[in-house]
Amino acid sequence: MTRHGLIIGKFLPLHLGHRHLIETALTRCDELTIVLFGRSAEPIPLAVRQAWLAELFPAVQVVGGMDDHPVDFDDDDIWKHWIDATLAAFDSLDGRRPDVVFSSEEYGAELARRLGADSEVVDLERTTVPVSGSLIRADPLGHWHVLDPPVRAWFAKRVAVVGAESTGKSTLCAHLADHFDTTWVPEYGREYCEVRGLEAPWTSDEFEVIAARQLAGEDAAAREATGVVICDTDALATGIWHERYLHARHAEVEAMIRPYDLYLVTTPDVPWVDDGLRDSADDREWMTDRFVEELDARGARYELITGTWNDRDAAAIAAVERVLAERWSGATYHPEERNHHRRL
8 A cells, every 4th residue: 555645734935944845755655645725814825835836746736725714733623623624635635544744843743643644743943944934924035045936936026117119128127137136038029020020010919929928938037036027018018019009908918917016117318229120219208108107097116217327227226126125015926916006
């Protein structure tokens, strides 16, 4: 008979201590199930944590669900609730009971006893990986080294640089990425235009492709970021370009608009440079006004980046530093949750 292991955890967030526990369990049992219970007040949705586990540990079965029942290790009735809930989660598989409980918590041995299973305690004193979820939530950047790429992508602050043509967006993005030693996402629309050219009339489908590719690049870059990912444009900007060329907004592009921790809007008080792919020298003031109107309407956090090139770099760096200095509130952007409120 195979040996079936159990881990119960919140993974709020998943970190290298959890990785050590899971990898240790995988070496000591033939089959491993993680039971993950979420609570409605938690800052990271259950589905996000399930996705992390599924991606990083594909050999592990993950079951569970939402349960706001109290936790009190001195109350037998509460223990009964959680034992019943755990067994019900196993029933959603093949009904087999765990043979061994792996845990890095003091309650692990009692949980195993009540389940009629063996207990194996792994790194109870947190000497192998000295970290906890509460420490990470208080200071994600300070614990970046204990987070896997999909978890880093969740916590990474996202800064979108938008503005009219020839206002230094791409140069500013590169400078910010260099200053903060992090990743940045080039403007896919420019790459698209280098192949397409500007002669043919634009279609709505093209803007949808551009927005989707831009966001995919952003999500990939966020996994490799160091605290912040710098985004050269976003779906909001793509929507405004659709408006400029086709005189209307595009519902599919609008649906891709995400909240960001900060927008930097580069203003057109710098010389126009014709590089062969630009055609809106006369529209720069209109474009800037549209960005400000849309950001105000959405309650987005933004700063206007004006003045000389050196002034722009200094102002943008200071703005990003303010964002990075803020305590993580649980409201940082993530792809699964789009309904965020303004955070100032």
